[in-house]
Amino acid sequence: MFGLSEDCILEVPEEYYTLKDYEGNVPRWCPGCGDNTVLTVIQRLCRDRQLPPEKTVFVSGIGCSSRFPHYMKTYGFHGLHGRAFPVAEGIKFRRPDLHVFVATGDGDCCSIGAGHWVHAVRYNMDLTVMLLDNEIYGLTKKQTSPTSRIGTKSNTHPKGSILPAINPLTTTLGISNVSFVAQTADWNPPHMYATLMAAHEHKGFSFVRILQRCPHFNADAFETLAHDADASLLLRHQKGIQMDAALEKRYPNILEHDPSDLNKAREVAGREDKIPLGLLYQNTSNACYNDYGAHNMGFTIEQKKEALNRQLDRYAV
């Protein structure tokens, strides 16, 4: 009929962004630091999704990983220690049209920012959250972090840490209104790409813990895990992270895990024998707090002025 079909309307965006369009300053992370991988993967994601740089914001707190916004040529906010979430929430609340990413670390999120973390999960705003977890304070040169495993020797605990580590996955899964929790690792970039892509596509607070190597201050933490696939447990499901079959074959331990099962997700997240990689939990029906924030989006400047004047007129003498 008229030669008209579903794909005959050609929508050509005004601009095309290359990888270079997302590359900001030259990273100052140490050679071999896992943060480099995350940065490249994120830049590829932005390019493949053609996210307009002027519509994309990276928000961070303090820490090695929190230098992230400097290296992206998008909008960015290098905020206060532990306060990445409130800033990101503020942005998303008033500008739901922006793509907001949060780069935070184990200190920034799980220590000083833990209070905000709990509420950010509950608010379930549409944010893509990357917890770059190297299990150590690297920026301040090796102090114990809340995710450092028991016995980790550091400047604060020369004889080894004595408290059990926080598990960011079980913690997040324990908070009400949680909607997306996944885990990936810096030594598997294709898996990280697929995971972050799924997180970005999820509408809500998508929390991705990235196991990230710190070759300078915590070189041993992930040594076994990075080189021995047997120590990991790859989560697979048709609703989960889709991996290339050839790469999947490298993992001897694969678990069919339905990400809609919260109890099962908590159980898998808490496993200590094998480290799970993949999507633990996803729920797309949870309430998103930012849906209630943008009441005046689309108002013209005149309308906004008029509303302001109306308010101010109440105080006119």
Add this chain to the structure above:
Amino acid sequence: MTPSEIDSKPLLSQAKPTLKMQKDPPASDMLTPESKEFWKKAGDFMRTGSGGALDPSLLPPLLSLYRKPVHIRHDYPLWVTTDGNASGNEVIQPLRTMLERSLEKTLAPSEGRLLRDNLDRLESLIRDKVMLESKPLEGKALLGEALDKIKHGWNPVDQEQFDSSVHVLLRDIPGGIWVPFCMETPIYLMAALLKRDTKTRETRIQEQIQKLRQPLETMLWINQSKGKEGHSPEKIQSSLGLGSAFINPLALSRVLPESANNPLSNRRLERIRNVLKTFDDVPRLFASETSLALSIAFRHCSEALQMFFPECKPQFYSSEQGFQTLQTRFEVHIKPWVELIKALRIGKLELKEQYDESIHDDYFEHFDWKFMTVEELEMCPPLVMFEEERTIQHNGFSDLSRLLLSEKPVKIVILKTESGSSATDAQGDMLHTLRLELGEVAVSHRQTYVAQASTALIQHCVTSITRGLNIAKSALLYVLSSPSWSSDELQPWLLTHAAIEGREFPLFSYDPEKGLLWGSRFSTDINPSAFEDWPEYEIMIETDAGQNQSRGFDFTFADYASLIPEFRSNFLLVPDACVKPEMVPLQEFLQGPQEQYYRQRPFIWMADTEGKIHRVLVSFAIVRTCKERLDFWHMLQDLGGTRNYHAEIAAEKARREVSQEYEQKIEELEQAHARKIQQVSQNAARQTMENLARTLLNLDAGESVFSATSAPMHSATVSPRDDKSPTFSTNAEPESKTGPATSGPASEAPWIESVLCTSCGDCIAVNSTMFGYNEDKLAMIKNPLAGTFKHLVSAAEKCPAECIHPGTPLNPKEPGLDKLIQRAARFNG
């Protein structure tokens, strides 16, 4: 030509559901004063066809979804090659197909990411530019310009990467032009196809010549050697060369006897020489070939045609001379080709020593194109004439008919450009007179190939032109191109498409060589909904409850006519308040009885810019034309067999006969069955009685009552299960080797498993010329020779992803290799 994407795509039913229907009329017959006033006016309007003034922004519902400036992907502009070297289906390609094919040919799937990502943009840039100019544009130049525009403002590194793919792409593309959807499109298509076919023809003729030339030249040489000239002292001297110092050529010449065989006669010699001379002229003949003759109305195309035929210009003639001069022009055109065919035939006869002067001299003296076989005619370039439709309407009709009856294999292309004004003469009102169907008239000349085609359906158009050009008969191609009027709302190719959908210009082809039976030669299959009266399409509309619902709409001639500016007075929008129950959709009105004309009011649906679908009344003039168009369409359906009256009657009759036959058979079978049941039950009763009697009589012998009856039960014995059931033996199949191929002997190239790269930059820090990033910022080996094996090994050791495999050293003289190979071993495993 590959099947066009667009020809075969299904209907768009998931269009944006923004359309809403006008409310149905109230059940009561009570009319408001406003409504009364409207209907009074509407009565006059329907009779006279005046008083309506359709807003040009109202469109048939489906088309309203594709208003400008929506970018619609379609076949145009076409990529048309001009250098004649392209093979069959690459001469004419839709824009997107051309881009995708070129990419596929030149770049590996993993290469050219930036170019592939921007293919939509490239397509859109080229389309916009060509459509804006509405004339053919030089192919590579525009492509290069669009590519430059894409990379404008990019980072130098990206530009460099982009340029490297572009360079490969442009290098392999042949010369060509971008042809927009315009009135003259068929001319350019024809020029490209002529050029392609001329090349084929030349090859075929040269092949035949090659077979003849050598033996004929040998004949001449032998003749010369045997004759008196061959025995002359000079000839002998030249043949002997240095030997002439020992032999006296003069004396030898005297003693040599006369040849036993008579040399060729002078007439025969001359004939053969003439044949060879004609063969020599062939390349010049092809170079100066001018097959195109165009009406002077197309003089503006000469510049673009120059690109196809740089050495000779197409001929232009004034329309008054038209078809009359074509008769004589054809004789002039065919003459050198007749000579060539004659030469080929004489050459063959001479070689076989079968040329009989008493018969053949006279035959070849009067030889002309009528004596040629089909194969020979196909070898000659055809004479193609382009004419506008209106010339024929005015004065050329009888001349055209005479030309077709003369059976001269000329090709006539008639461009239909006016919107349905086939019957336009002095009074020129297509709504009040019957149409002259030129295609149908041409079919009645019986021995002419006729096709009604349109450039809006490019595949059918190209197929028709190709067939028309190559058939050894006359051909008339009646081609609907871009309309002479334009719309602010729709692309021109959509308007042309609407003419086909609305049965204004149905497509068909008549090929007199296709079969002995007439029906096999005529085809109307290409038309949309070829088995129906009008095409029906479904689109999503929004109901009052705010839900999406699919709804069907017919596309009638009236829908097409509503797009034509001069017919807008024949349409009247019905306001919401004036909708009456007496209004019926036009297609239903057309099927109803004549009496309804007094009561019912036909309307079509049309959507406004807001997406609301209104009822629009149509005048009786439009209704009449709809009927006329439908009648013509029914005739074509009948001829094409999609809805043949006789076939339907025959089918009905056959159906009746078959069902009668079956009913009779069923009845017979039922009777036979009943008889059999009766017989079986009687037999069973008798048998039972006999068994019972026998058993009772045998009771004394002490046998069991049941032994006799249970005996047959044992007949079925269960054979013991075969224990040799298949086992899952691991040795059942030879195991395939899963390990790596036998470990490499001498050398193994270094490689990086890029997909695992963490982009840390450590390898590049080791050697930035040896290592680099690909388009995804994943490491790769740029140049394995740009560094030492040591570089490879130390990069592999530094790599946190351990994805660098150094392989074996390329330079065996590198110092400290033994240690390096040891270090590399763990990364090569």
